[in-house]
Amino acid sequence: MSINKDVNQGRRNFVKTSAAVAAGGTILSSFPLTSFGARAQSELRVGLVGCGGRGTGAASEALKTSKSVKLVALGETFEDRLSGAYSQLKSTFGNQVEVPESNKFIGFDAYQKVIEKCDVVILATPPPFRPQHFEAAVKADKHVFIEKPLFVDIPGYHKVMVTNELAKQKQLKVAVGLQLRFETGYQQMVEKINNGAIGDITSLNVYYNVGAPKIHPRQPEQTEMNFQVRNWRYFTWLWGGQLAGQAIHQIDVINWLMNDFPVTVNGLGGRQVFSGPNQGNTYDHHYAEFEYANKIKLHVQCRNIDNNWNKNGFHIQGTTGYADDKSRIYDPSGNIVWRYRNRDETIGSSQRCQSNFINSVLENKPLNQVEYGAKSTLATVMGRMAIHSGKVIDIDQALASKRSILPKEFHWDAEMPDMPGADGNYEIPMPGKTEVL
Amino acid sequence: MKYLILSICIAFSFSALGQSFDNYEEVLNLGSKRESFKMVAIPGGQFDMGSPESEGNRKTDEGPVHRVRIDSLWMGQFEMTWELFEFYQNKDLNQEETELTEAVQLKVDAISRPSPPFEDPSLGMGKEGFPVVNISPYAALTFCKWLSTVTGHLYRLPTEAEWEYACRAGSKTAFHFGEDISQLDDYAVYFDNSNGQYAKVGTKKANPWGLYDMHGNVAEWTLDLYEDQFYSKYADKVADNPWNTPYVLHPRVYRGGSWDDDPEDLRSAARMKSGLNLQRGDPQVPKSFWWYTNSEFIGFRVVRSYKELTQSEIRKFWAKVLDE
Numbered sequence: 001m002s003i004n005k006d007v008n009q010g011r012r013n014f015v016k017t018s019a020a021v022a023a024g025g026t027i028l029s030s031f032p033l034t035s036f037g038a039r040a041q042s043e044l045r046v047g048l049v050g051c052g053g054r055g056t057g058a059a060s061e062a063l064k065t066s067k068s069v070k071l072v073a074l075g076e077t078f079e080d081r082l083s084g085a086y087s088q089l090k091s092t093f094g095n096q097v098e099v100p101e102s103n104k105f106i107g108f109d110a111y112q113k114v115i116e117k118c119d120v121v122i123l124a125t126p127p128p129f130r131p132q133h134f135e136a137a138v139k140a141d142k143h144v145f146i147e148k149p150l151f152v153d154i155p156g157y158h159k160v161m162v163t164n165e166l167a168k169q170k171q172l173k174v175a176v177g178l179q180l181r182f183e184t185g186y187q188q189m190v191e192k193i194n195n196g197a198i199g200d201i202t203s204l205n206v207y208y209n210v211g212a213p214k215i216h217p218r219q220p221e222q223t224e225m226n227f228q229v230r231n232w233r234y235f236t237w238l239w240g241g242q243l244a245g246q247a248i249h250q251i252d253v254i255n256w257l258m259n260d261f262p263v264t265v266n267g268l269g270g271r272q273v274f275s276g277p278n279q280g281n282t283y284d285h286h287y288a289e290f291e292y293a294n295k296i297k298l299h300v301q302c303r304n305i306d307n308n309w310n311k312n313g314f315h316i317q318g319t320t321g322y323a324d325d326k327s328r329i330y331d332p333s334g335n336i337v338w339r340y341r342n343r344d345e346t347i348g349s350s351q352r353c354q355s356n357f358i359n360s361v362l363e364n365k366p367l368n369q370v371e372y373g374a375k376s377t378l379a380t381v382m383g384r385m386a387i388h389s390g391k392v393i394d395i396d397q398a399l400a401s402k403r404s405i406l407p408k409e410f411h412w413d414a415e416m417p418d419m420p421g422a423d424g425n426y427e428i429p430m431p432g433k434t435e436v437l
Numbered sequence: 438m439k440y441l442i443l444s445i446c447i448a449f450s451f452s453a454l455g456q457s458f459d460n461y462e463e464v465l466n467l468g469s470k471r472e473s474f475k476m477v478a479i480p481g482g483q484f485d486m487g488s489p490e491s492e493g494n495r496k497t498d499e500g501p502v503h504r505v506r507i508d509s510l511w512m513g514q515f516e517m518t519w520e521l522f523e524f525y526q527n528k529d530l531n532q533e534e535t536e537l538t539e540a541v542q543l544k545v546d547a548i549s550r551p552s553p554p555f556e557d558p559s560l561g562m563g564k565e566g567f568p569v570v571n572i573s574p575y576a577a578l579t580f581c582k583w584l585s586t587v588t589g590h591l592y593r594l595p596t597e598a599e600w601e602y603a604c605r606a607g608s609k610t611a612f613h614f615g616e617d618i619s620q621l622d623d624y625a626v627y628f629d630n631s632n633g634q635y636a637k638v639g640t641k642k643a644n645p646w647g648l649y650d651m652h653g654n655v656a657e658w659t660l661d662l663y664e665d666q667f668y669s670k671y672a673d674k675v676a677d678n679p680w681n682t683p684y685v686l687h688p689r690v691y692r693g694g695s696w697d698d699d700p701e702d703l704r705s706a707a708r709m710k711s712g713l714n715l716q717r718g719d720p721q722v723p724k725s726f727w728w729y730t731n732s733e734f735i736g737f738r739v740v741r742s743y744k745e746l747t748q749s750e751i752r753k754f755w756a757k758v759l760d761e
């Protein structure tokens with residue numbers, strides 16, 4: 001159970017570090033620090049790897065943070081996505097976007113070329129590529145904004161953690177796109193709960209019941225890799241499953257509240273409505289029961305099925321009341337006793353999360369969110385392992401796993417671990433049979 | 438300034454009408470589903486729009502009080518509820534089941550529909566009988582176009598002036614029932630009595646013209662651009678069906694206050710303006726133009742002009758409001 005100790009130390013250290021900086025800020029900044037990571041930036045050259053809706057959103061939020069931010073390079077596997085992102089950002093931000101044709105990179109190696117061109121890189125591709133991209137960025141001394149989830153399997157977790165040690169040594173700023181930690185209402189709510197507003201916490205629930213991801217039907221000229229990357233939310237190796245891809249936001253809020261991460265998980269799930277090759281091999285509904293070291297359980301239900309009851313949020317039950325994702329605290333009968341009320345806020349948590357990152361780089365303030373980003377991702381990967389195998393997954397067991405679910409190589413003609421069978425369908429995980437460790 | 442010129446009146450041409458002017462229920466037979474909503478006949482007339490400086494909690498954008506002429510119209514008795522909106526959102530209409538003509542069917546098929554919302558737009562507050570929220574004015578108007586095409590009647594959002602005329606229902610007081618805030622609980626769902634969520638439509642008393650929830654429950658989108666000085670251009674004349682035509686996404690006017698508002702924002706004259714705060718939770722670029730992530734307190738109700746528009750005018754109207 002070493003993970004919990006790490007976390008607690010991380011927390012304590014973070015508090016100490018912040019206090020030291022606050023007290024000695026002027027002294028620190030008067031030193032001519034030579035390490036790249038510790039130098040304050042006047043103009044910031046940003047590169048974006050992964051030009052989908054979220055990547056474009058993250059770049060846009062970086063550009064909004066400060067006029068000194070310039071977008072200088074774009075990387076993508078699909079040309080149409082890259083040009084879409086470019087025209088969107090160029091039309092909004094004008095000369096803050098200076099990406100000549102020579103800085104638009106297409107292909108699985110685009111990340112390396114983007115990293116060369118910038119000071120700060122935003123990693124927003126599907127998650128299996130993230131450990132490799134993060135490693136390359138840190139080796140090249142770049143500050144990094146990493147979208148969630150951080151990886152999809154255990155080897156990915158270890159690579160991210162090892163890379164992060166190097167990032168810390170180099171004093172690079174590393175942020176993670178788990179923006180709900182920047183939701184003002186949640187910050188106040190978490191503080192109130194920590195101060196006893198609902199008594200002792202007795203149980204925790206997370207919901208992520210939403211519709212099915214968009215399908216991009218197979219085109220005759222597509223290779224298998226091309227088809228799978230286009231439909232990345234339908235392939236476990238590309239999405240990490242729904243716990244990692246979506247429910248991670250709320251699971252991370254609970255981890256933040258608990259100031260800890262789950263140590264064991266069991267679960268169940270299946271594929272009731274998804275069917276056929278176009279919907280790959282992911283499950284469409286999941287339940288996971290996580291347990292923290294203090295024996296409190298977190299129940300997560302999530303679903304990707306259209307026209308169902310949908311809920312995206314959490315419920316925190318305490319002995320004298322409960323709290324929910326609307327930044328509210330209720331008495332046991334459901335009457336609101338506290339709510340966060342600031343409707344006129346124009347800045348969302350996603351913008352705050354990105355601005356905090358960019359400002360940390362510009363002002364040379366320490367920032368590293370990988371610890372909680374990786375451990376919340378780990379919880380979701382453990383959850384998927386439990387659901388696919390039908391077994392209880394313990395954290396020590398999970399961390400010992402060497403099993404990779406990724407293709408050996410990333411290129412359009414790569415040999416794929418998940419290939420359609422004779423009937424065109426992919427192999428679906430079978431609890432009781434499927435090996436995950 | 439250019440946008441001042443853009444403010445025009447909705448010009449309706451009289452056609453031989455012969456249609457009765459009564460309350461009615463619009464019934465849609467949508468295959469296996471039957472949906473309906475009630476429309477209240479509101480005779481045209483003149484009224485004083487805005488609030489006097491003497492009104493408590495009054496804001497400067499509510500003045501000057503000026504005379505406005507409104508043409509006869511029907512207005513939804515209730516705020517539009519989820520059932521019909523979701524039908525538009527989710528389902529392909531089947532021509533054989535709905536008895537639509539082929540020509541109408543083709544038109545209906547050509548109307549775009551919202552992208553699937555990322556999360557439940559009702560936020561768990563309830564669907565059947567509850568008002569639609571978290572949608573953009575574009576989504577509300579595209580729904581109106583769909584509804585108009587299916588029914589053959591031109592449904593749209595009210596102008597800001599039409600909304601206030603209907604809300605006041607002849608009153609000149611802060612609320613349509615008078616000035617006494619202690620009565621507000623009888624007429625409105627608002628911050629103090631909502632327990633943090635909207636209610637089913639029509640749970641409180643109606644206004645003198647039979648319209649429910651004009652104060653509170655959900656605030657309501659109008660057709661207008663928000664401009665704080667808009668009333669001043671009518672200071673010394675009668676405004677004839679004024680409409681401040683939008684040319685930007687924000688700010689647009691929504692009215693009536695909501696379950697999330699305090700009494701002063703529920704007043705008949707109170708004006709609210711949209712902004713990026715309504716979309717702040719949307720992390721994508723471009724942000725959805727169908728769903729507003731943080732407008733769980735704004736819905737809409739439809740109106741229909743008594744005077745009918747020609748086909749060409751109808752086309753121009755949709756082109757203008759939907760930027761087609």
